């Protein structure tokens with residue numbers, strides 16, 4: 001006899017997501033009563049709710065409902081070596097048993113800084129802080145003190161942390177400070193379009209008040225608009241010629257592009273660089289490293305005139321925390337050998353290739369996959385008026401679909417680690433394929 005039952009319609013992406021991640025949903029409801037939007041970082045916000053993670057190891061993390069997820073967040077870039085790398089875990093566990101904070105100097109901070117000076121070309125001196133945001137704040141203050149000037153050149157879209165000094169403007173012409181950012185501070189910021197050395201030169205010639213220039217050396221958000229060695233060489237030359245402090249923000253690129261960061265990869269030495277993420281092996285930590293004569297402005301000297309006109313005061317409860325130092329030393333020892341960087345790069349290249357093939361198979365010809373080193377990025381020219389991260393509904397749907405298919409891809413940007421395998425890449429390509437099918441079926445994404 002014929003089966004006359006009608007198959008129920010396949011659940012929508014939203015219905016499937018809610019059914020698959022019920023414990024995350026319950027936790028999110030608790031979090032909503034505590035945190036704005038229920039989250040502790042803007043980038044972790046996701047509709048209808050973010051997933052909650054229970055544990056992580058290697059290239060994977062497991063959500064609170066027990067699903068294994070191939071991870072391309074990699075601790076916002078801190079985990080080049082993957083989650084819970086044995087050397088790092090052992091170093092942290094052994095240090096935790098010996099004390100987490102001495103309120104004093106300790107040998108590990110010296111060892112940590114020795115690794116930084118050994119690996120990073122510009123690092124004649126080092127000062128540890130607790131995050132990348134703090135590092136760029138310090139680099140700017142040092143540059144202003146050193147030159148006696150106030151203004152800063154940055155490149156539009158480059159991210160250097162969330163303090164007042166380096167946030168791009170808002171509004172159609174990007175000429176208004178973000179809410180809460182002081183107008184006086186915003187007026188010291190010159191945001192130029194990236195990649196045009198003539199514009200930089202013109203600015204430096206016209207304005208005598210520029211203290212420093214800061215750049216993400218591989219372009220915004222680790223290569224969103226790739227730069228390259230030629231542009232960086234021009235920046236080095238121009239800043240030197242005009243007496244402007246050249247700061248490379250190596251918070252992401254440091255220990256990732258090469259053991260000595262982008263500056264080692266491109267062979268260009270900045271005056272200062274800012275470091276964080278991989279520096280501290282997955283624990284909180286940051287640093288400013290660079291020219292001795294600039295970092296010496298942190299010195300306490302008996303000379304009263306020095307103390308009042310030059311000395312940059314600097315405190316910070318968790319500077320060079322023993323736990324971060326232990327994790328950092330363990331991670332940098334591994335990074336120094338170079339194989340882990342090469343492995344992460346190899347997996348990213350493979351992933352870029354596989355994702356591009358999937359896009360092609362779906363006829364999504366306005367989409368492209370790109371990226372350098374261990375970065376993987378997606379973009380679409382379907383709506384050029386929107387930025388790469390502009391279409392949030394699509395990004396949330398893409399993230400949700402990938403999660404349903406066992407992959408945690410942070411929207412249109414991902415990072416590989418040395419723990420990723422070719423098998424992970426194949427599974428990710430299959431998840432991408434299934435997700436695109438779902439998005440096209442629901443009309444969220446159209447063939448182009």
Ligand SMILES: Cc1ncc(COP(=O)(O)O)c(C=O)c1O
Nearest residue numbers: 131132133159160161251252276
């Ligand atoms: C290039 C760059 N600089 C600075 C920061 C700020 O670092 P943190 O989040 O540790 O404050 C980030 C963070 O992603 C970054 O990507």
